[in-house]
Amino acid sequence: GEDVEQSLFLSVREGDSSVINCTYTDSSSTYLYWYKQEPGAGLQLLTYIFSNMDMKQDQRLTVLLNKKDKHLSLRIADTQTGDSAIYFCASGRYNQGGKLIFGQGTELSVKP
Amino acid sequence: GAVVSQHPSWVICKSGTSVKIECRSLDFQATTMFWYRQFPKQSLMLMATSNEGSKATYEQGVEKDKFLINHASLTLSTLTVTSAHPEDSSFYICSAIGPLAGASTDTQYFGPGTRLTVL
Numbered sequence: 001g002e003d004v005e006q007s008l009f010l011s012v013r014e015g016d017s018s019v020i021n022c023t024y025t026d027s028s029s030t031y032l033y034w035y036k037q038e039p040g041a042g043l044q045l046l047t048y049i050f051s052n053m054d055m056k057q058d059q060r061l062t063v064l065l066n067k068k069d070k071h072l073s074l075r076i077a078d079t080q081t082g083d084s085a086i087y088f089c090a091s092g093r094y095n096q097g098g099k100l101i102f103g104q105g106t107e108l109s110v111k112p
Numbered sequence: 113g114a115v116v117s118q119h120p121s122w123v124i125c126k127s128g129t130s131v132k133i134e135c136r137s138l139d140f141q142a143t144t145m146f147w148y149r150q151f152p153k154q155s156l157m158l159m160a161t162s163n164e165g166s167k168a169t170y171e172q173g174v175e176k177d178k179f180l181i182n183h184a185s186l187t188l189s190t191l192t193v194t195s196a197h198p199e200d201s202s203f204y205i206c207s208a209i210g211p212l213a214g215a216s217t218d219t220q221y222f223g224p225g226t227r228l229t230v231l
Contacts, residue, residue, distance in 0.1 A: 031217060042118070042205050042222035043156075048212065088155070097161070098144055098209035098218050104155045 002026040006089055006103035013111055018076040020106045022089030025070065030094040032065060034074045037086045037105070046087075047074075076108075084110045114210045115139055118223035125196055126231055132192045133226045135206030141186035142208035146220065147179070150203045162189040196230045203227050 035043040062075040090100040115138040148156040168181035180192040207220040
């Protein structure tokens with residue numbers, strides 16, 4: 001079946017930029033999402049990108065999509081301790097009942 | 113907008129009892145909701161798709177007689193863990209399909225999760 005892969009851990013210093021990477025296998029993915037999960041909480045939708053876009057910026061967040069390589073990244077500028085969380089990448093197809101394929105999650109640790 | 117609530121947020125029960133978890137979409141209607149299970153430091157495991165007015169669709173390996181799902185209205189789905197055992201202890205998260213702002217498609221909005229501990 002289709003798959004989404006992420007590295008498991010990332011550690012950065014406060015104020016640095018963080019880059020979380022994700023690869024996916026479904027070439028028919030229409031939308032790609034980034035969700036954030038804080039300890040003991042559900043998932044919060046951070047941002048998304050259409051498959052026909054290369055880049056999307058939303059305040060401190062920049063999403064880059066390389067459709068040819070099926071590679072997605074999330075860059076967080078000026079990372080703060082409050083950004084420490086697990087970040088999930090997910091892929092979905094238009095009109096597939098909303099089902100998403102999730103990566104394993106990347107645990108971001110921000111050190112002061 | 114697009115807020116999903118879950119109740120209770122945590123529950124402790126004795127082995128052999130049943131536990132009901134509610135998932136509500138507060139400001140939108142959701143014909144489809146999903147139930148996930150999450151183990152510590154792991155990704156989400158999709159258990160079932162809950163469709164309003166029809167039977168839930170369970171993923172392979174999930175016992176439908178153990179995890180009863182009812183989606184009786186456009187804003188409420190319930191998951192009942194029947195005859196719970198310690199191995200059922202986990203973090204259960206629901207999501208509801210809602211409109212994605214700025215796009216012509218829907219996406220999943222997640223509840224805050226329910227921590228179930230079975231003694």
